[in-house]
Amino acid sequence: MTVHEKLSMGQALNRALRDAMAADPSVVVFGEDVGPLGGVFRITDGLTAEFGEDRCFDTPLAESGIVGVAVGMAMNGMRPVVEMQFDAFAYPAFEQIVSHVAKMRNRTRGKVSLPMVIRVPYAGGIGGVEHHCDSSEAYYAHTPGLHVVAPATPSDAYDLLREAIASPDPVVFLEPKKLYWSKEEVELSGRPRASAIGRAVVRREGTDATLIAYGPSVPVALEAAEVADREGRSLQVVDLRSIVPFDDETVCAAVRSTGRAVVVAEASGFASVSSEIAARVTERCFHSLAAPIRRVTGYDIPYPPPKLEHIHLPNVERVLEAVDDLQWEDS
């Protein structure tokens, strides 16, 4: 039965976990403080009470161990969903993720698959102190064997998480922290819905230029499009949702339709997902482009302290400046 409810992204994620656990007894949730506390962001709120300690449990404080144990559980018939407490605190698990999570299926020619999800509260904009705001997607996206997704809306958060849990492949699930409290009507079908992993979506139609964004940058792009509209420029906004697999088709069709593009992302621009997008769209759409693709990204600096993060993060002004720069007239 399909119902609609107004939910924040955090609540939508919680619902997705609950519905997945109810639907499949092999789904287990674990990590630091995810039990009775419900996680520091309360995404696992109530799961231990509802499903018991075997299904949702606190672990010792060791991220490599958490991911490594999840690998073993996935090898033995379970679908672990593990929480890294913050983006930068996933780094102790990096070896497990890169050397095993990503490689197991390929290593064993498909004999051992690892249906597991690594949830990562991710990116900035919440005034977090050092190590609480990293945009770490490029590390994961650069690693073949991982799927990497980042929802920008509560509905997508629900759908993507259900789909990630059901996926036979490991998924790094990046949850934009600053959007945890954003709300919308969410359609809850109780079942995983049509695939969003690997599918970008056009969030706003527009004809003059395309803004390509994902996760926390999608609202920034949408707001920029709104302002541009008032100034007489029609901007299209594409929300990737899924960084890996990458939806070349939707992105390229969008860029071809406008002939201009700006990529918006919080992560530092050098050697980043935004560089990859600019490169691949240029390779594929060169003759449709009226201007080089611009990127509006975080600077190539360690994440700033809270009082300075506004300097670093893409904002409407920087996006619109980049749009202005797209060689509207030959000069």
Place this chain on the structure above:
Amino acid sequence: MTLIGVDGRAVRDALPDDAALMRALQGLITARRLNEQAYALVRQGRLAVYPSSHGQEACQVAAAQVLDDGDWLFPTYRDTAAIAERGVDPVEALSLLKGDWHCGYDPYEHKVAPHTTPLATQLPHAVGVAHAARLKGEPTVVMALCGDGGTSEGDFHEALNFAAVLKAPVVFFLQNNEYAISVPLSRQTAAPSLAHKGIGYGIKGERVDGNDVAAVLAVLKDAVDRARAGEGPQLVEAHTYRMQAHTNADDATRYRTDDEVAAWVDRDPIVRLEKHLRDRDLLTDSLLSEMREAAEKKAASMRDGINRDIAPNPSDLFAYVYATPTTQLQEQGAQA
């Protein structure tokens, strides 16, 4: 703990039964023969590299022989002989070192995890398999192998701690062969023994003479039984010695003396058990030559398999990265 001394005499009662000792001897002879064969295949250029367990065969054989069919073995990169003793075709087990593919066997067929090279990273996986089994109510025990050097890695400690907290049925079996490539144990740890490392995690540690297969069998069997009975993880340190260089590419004379190596020749696990079984009239010349023939047959089949060139299929490179190849991988695979 030692059960059979270097002179072949039982130093204590409670030996494994005669059949178990005979089975162990067959295992030792086969493991030694496979080690020698693999080493030869490296010299002939058929294997890229081989980390031999020559001298450590008692540990290799016992680790596999104490397990039930439903149990799991998590080997390190040095444990090809244990993998073979568990039932995996040695040719498939050597795929990694031959270079045809990373893991050449189906891990589920004999419940043997892929052997890979990042040290100690397999140990948290072992805990996960064991914990999942416990949640499912299955009586599985997981045998997780690690070297002395590997005990310094973070994953060793995280695995022990997780296993203890989760009461996971894992036997952590450490082969202390005194070296991690060139680095001696004294540079690896200041602990009185590797078995002591369990104390901080609430895990009981045992030490055993790693060149006495009777003792290794007895201690590991006891550990497996305890883990299966719900007593949580167990830690066993076997003191043994790597008789050959780290791999064929290593020069062991740079860090250890011939005298040191020679002292371990007398403690050879095979000589010791043979002597014991002969003294008790359990082993005859004809039984011994039967065992050697069986080992020879395995070595010959391994040699043939490794000498057989199979053209690796480039499209495999793209087929298994994801359950369904992404469009990008399909495109790249078509170009490659």
